[in-house]
Amino acid sequence: MRLDKLIEKQLQTSRKQMKRLFLSGKVRVDGQTELRENRNVDSKLHEIVVSGERLVTEEHYFLMNKPAGIVTANHDHQHQTVIDLLAPADRVPGIYSVGRLDRDTTGLVLLTNNGPLGFDLLHPTRKVSKVYEALVNELVTEADVLAFAQGIVFTGGEACQPAKLVPLWYDDKNGYSQVQLTIAEGKFHQVKKMFLARGKKVVALKRIALGPLNLPADLPVGGYRPLSLAELGSLKPYFLS
């Protein structure tokens, strides 16, 4: 959470008192004087000491294996949301999904009430990789691999960054290909539109990784669990603001 909000909440300071603590060098993170009031911190990752007192955050981070049919939004009038899949005790204030998957897409979703983390993790300049497995309704060829590597241009002209497409297998009975695709951006319906630009259709899509986080093999569809300390530690470089 933001350091200024943490100080105000835990030390019950006014805004003015909080600012004074920064200006007088009383705020230290990992042993260094911190001047950025909006710095994103988590006490599981950072040592936060203000006027000699150690502060503790209560941030929540969950990895979910999203089923098809569920929307990645906080509220929806028609469909169940990823928030609805959380136990009531885990629906903490401010919880949201970092990025979105389409309703029919399955796989890894990160949920947190750490607002700045989602912003930093998904900021286009960070180029955080997202890895998908897709089932495509045709043979995926070396020409497709090359086109993805060169940067797909959507019908309409929008250009994508180079992406790594790896054909995994081809089922010649139904003509479907299974592929793995790594992209470093998050345009709306990006994977489906990339294949459409090649005249092919994605019939099933699953996200298996987001930056350093991988979809755990033992996490059942519809299930979720808190991030391990190691997984949270892998996100530390994204605590940027």
Ligand code: URA
């Ligand atoms: N690309 C898509 O087309 N859909 C998703 O859900 C995610 C990436």
